[in-house]
Amino acid sequence: MSRIDNERRARRQARIRAKAFSGGERRSDRLLRQMVDAAEENESEIGMGLADRISRKLGPKGRYLAAATLIGSLITAASIYYERRMVDTAVRADWQDETLVAQGHMLYRDNCAFCHGDTLEGQAGWDGDFPSGNRPALPLDGSAPIWRLSDDDIFDVIKYGGQPFSPRSYKNNMPGFEIQLTDPGIWALVAFLKSRWPEDVRQRQAELEMERTGGG
């Protein structure tokens, strides 16, 4: 490769990098590195055999367009992959994820502690008999039978409130947070709650969920 070719290549790579790193999106550095490496690798293949002939036919402008198209699709693929991964992680209530749990803790203090207590202890008298509703806020620390609810159930109760899941004659005072909280925020809350349960409560919930879904 001639010196001019090398210089052109270096300039093009600088442009790719500039393009990849602009746009303000929060893509992971590792992914960007892979993306840029893949683009560079592909470029170094141009200059061999069939690719060489095609590339010569395309001319400098055509080559640039081909590279731009390739890079464009790489960027698209990388951002789709990254977004999928974000959704995937946000959709699980991983109680061992310290960042998620810390975020859930903050949301809990701001939105839930008022009724459910600073230490998730709930309100006095929660285990009394309330045939027509108005039960006080239940403990969320695992001392009430919260294990009967799956992660999805807990998510739904937080998002839509308790009423949709209660008989019409029953007045459920758990409000819904659909407007105040985002879905990832609600998953963070579920993760936080689960992080405060004793291990046997988490196990009981998992076993029940396995029975329900027919697994295990």
Ligand code: HEC
């Ligand atoms: C205005 C008071 C109030 C606030 C604020 C509140 N809750 Fe509740 N919550 C209740 C009451 C009351 C119940 C019990 C409803 C019933 O069983 O009739 C309840 C029930 C629940 C349940 C179901 C527990 C079970 O075992 O059935 C969950 C889960 C829950 N709340 C989570 C939350 C979370 C998380 C927040 C904050 C985002 C929150 N709550 C905010 C009053 C509140």
